[in-house]
Amino acid sequence: MEGLRVHNEPPQGYYHQPSNLLVDHGKGVHFWDSDGNRYIDCASGTFNLHLGYSHPEITRAIREQAERxxxxxxxxxxxxxxxxxxxxxxxxxxxxxxxxxxxxxxxxxxxxxxxxxxxxxxxxxxxxxxxxxxxxxxxxxxxxxxxxxxxxxxxxxxxxxxxxxxxxxxxxxxxxxxxxxxxxxxxxxxxxxxxxxxxxxxxxxxxxxxxxxxxxxxxxxxxxxxxxxxxxxxxxxxxxxxxxxxxxxxxxxxxxxxxxxxxxxxxxxxxxxxxxxxxxxxxxxxxxxxxxxxxxxxxxxxxxxxxxxxxxxxxxxRPEFLPRVRRVGDYVEQRLRALAERHSRNVAEVRGAGLMWGLELTADSPQDAVDLTNTLAHDGLGHGLFLRTSRYGYGNVLKVRPPLVMTLGEATEMCDRLDELFEETV
Ligand SMILES: Cc1ncc(COP(=O)(O)O)c(C=O)c1O
Incomplete structure (x- = not known):
């Protein structure tokens, strides 16, 4: 993505310095950085934003309850x-x-x-x-x-x-x-x-x-x-x-x-x-x-x-909510399996359920697989995707866990971007 900002230096006082990406706001499955770049959040924040960003019913509940x-x-x-x-x-x-x-x-x-x-x-x-x-x-x-x-x-x-x-x-x-x-x-x-x-x-x-x-x-x-x-x-x-x-x-x-x-x-x-x-x-x-x-x-x-x-x-x-998560999840699974087939040298396994997926990556050595996983997560930002990796095992699993409110259209865009990311990086 053009214009990915690299000069948001965090304040020196941080005990641990975060990355330079400064999040400005979010809506649904997306967040925007301070330069206006839009990202699909494939990690639901810290795997905790099941209804995504700024869900209107959540915002209303906060406003009303804060006043009481x-x-x-x-x-x-x-x-x-x-x-x-x-x-x-x-x-x-x-x-x-x-x-x-x-x-x-x-x-x-x-x-x-x-x-x-x-x-x-x-x-x-x-x-x-x-x-x-x-x-x-x-x-x-x-x-x-x-x-x-x-x-x-x-x-x-x-x-x-x-x-x-x-x-x-x-x-x-x-x-x-x-x-x-x-x-x-x-x-x-x-x-x-x-x-x-x-x-x-x-x-x-x-x-x-x-x-x-x-x-x-x-x-x-x-x-x-x-x-x-x-x-x-x-x-x-x-x-x-x-x-x-x-x-x-x-x-x-x-x-x-x-x-x-x-x-x-x-x-x-x-x-x-x-x-x-x-x-x-x-x-x-x-x-x-x-x-x-x-x-x-x-x-x-x-x-x-x-x-x-x-x-x-x-x-x-709500009666329609979980069946929709399963439908969108099935679609994501199918797309990830197709991606894995095209990149069978580097994707060893696709596993998960619903909207909780992981791609286990392989390369010439376990360390190369970790490096590849980290590169994909890093380069994902340039494709408008926020991806997180598994830090356990060999750290060679790319996680795809978007907010559960993701629509089929948004899932299609996420999977298209993942395809492009793999074409370019792997
Ligand atoms: C399965 C599981 N259990 C426990 C925790 C710890 O939760 P917290 O970070 O809210 O203390 C996490 C956090 O990632 C988790 O994924």
Whole structure:
């Protein structure tokens, strides 16, 4: 794109310097920089703008609520928070009838789910999987399945977090096996892991139905079914971290609905606030027990954010919304698969669901694949596309996760631009 601005030097005082791109405003699936260049946001902001930028119903809710009351201490009720509890129970899987609303971000919500499981089971240990991302508090980097998050922080790390191989990580060990077969191997290894690596005091197993930061890996259904059975047999609480897969991203309300295998708890954040901070832990009745001050943050249950969350849930629940996400998602999948076929030397796999897609890139060496992925994301800006890459695995996955309000016409433009980007760069 002509005129991509490179001279917006950020103020020196930043602890970390952001890029030179200065966003001026956004509308729908687009944002504009300070030079007037328009970008299609293929990352929905930070994977949290499910209804895109400046959705009129969200803006109206913010304006109206800001004039009434912004914040109420969580020991009192407010209309928006009461409505949010009811709305979340309404859209959640049947077994999840209780809503914990006292965290304001994803890391806090997953950590809260761990506390709830520990309290309910009287156990302390937690299992998660390679490639997972559950947040960046010290507990959550310990839960997340990647070394680079933990590497800079020596000492003082929490204990009792175990990481087990995910089906995807077994591909290198068992090349040529189907995802379902790999899922069965992963389950067998998990049984061994519990037996020999842990103290068999597992409170919770955490899993993302599709890995958000870890390369858009879709968990095989049989693997999730096996986890469900293992948790039932051993009295372990199964937690789906749906901070990226939740609220329509997969074309279903939850990743659990997409998989057809249901957990005991779901955490949601990101898309729930449409840009405002709010998170929720959805859980079964039997998991009540955490004290009111055991996991309670100042910005939890924020009234302004709750008023926005209610709009978002209402819009996503409209009868035409999710079928349209699936239709647009099917189209995007078809175009990405065609692109992968044309560039089969460099695109190893297209995987995902709904509007959550990842393209795994290959090249002569793993590092070359990472470099290619980063180049595509960088050059994408010149084609009017904001793309993000997976930082996990080899960092060789290009993510395509536009706002869920994307129309077929906008999806066509996005895919045309992706085709041009690949023609030019690969
Ligand atoms: C699946 C998943 N869980 C947890 C988190 C942490 O959320 P937050 O950054 O709001 O703390 C993220 C953030 O990327 C995520 O993708």
């Amino acid at each position: 009351v912004l914040h109420v201490t969580s020991s009192f009720q407010s209309g928006p928070v009461n409505d949010l509890v009811e709305n979340l129970v309404r859209v959640s899987p049947e077994n999840l009838t209780r809503v914990h609303l006292k965290s304001s971000g994803g890391s806090e919500a997953v950590e809260g789910a761990v506390k709830i499981a520990q309290q309910a089971t009287g156990r302390d240990e937690v299992i998660s999987f390679y490639r997972s991302h559950h947040g960046q508090t010290l507990n959550m980097i310990e839960a997340s399945g990647n070394a680079f998050r933990r590497k800079p922080f020596r000492g003082g790390q929490p204990h009792g977090y175990y990481k087990a191989p995910d089906p995807y990580s077994l591909r290198r060990v068992f090349p040529g096996k189907s995802d379902e077969e790999l899922g069965q191997y992963a389950l067998a290894l998990l049984e061994e892991h519990i037996e020999y690596a842990t103290s068999d005091r597992i409170a919770a197993i955490l899993i993302e139905p599709i890995t958000g930061n870890g390369g858009n890996v879709v968990q095989p259904r049989g693997f999730l079914r096996g986890l469900r059975k293992l948790c039932d047999e051993r009295g372990i609480v199964l937690v789906y971290d749906e901070i990226q897969t939740g609220l329509g991203r997969t074309g279903h309300m939850f990743g659990a609905d997409h998989a057809g295998v249901y957990p005991d708890m779901i955490t949601v954040a990101k898309g729930l606030g449409g840009g405002l901070p709010i998170a929720a832990i959805l859980c079964e009745e039997r998991l009540l027990g955490l004290g009111p001050n055991d996991h309670s943050f100042t910005f939890g249950a924020n009234v302004l954010a709750a008023s926005v969350a209610n709009v978002i849930l209402e819009v996503i629940s």
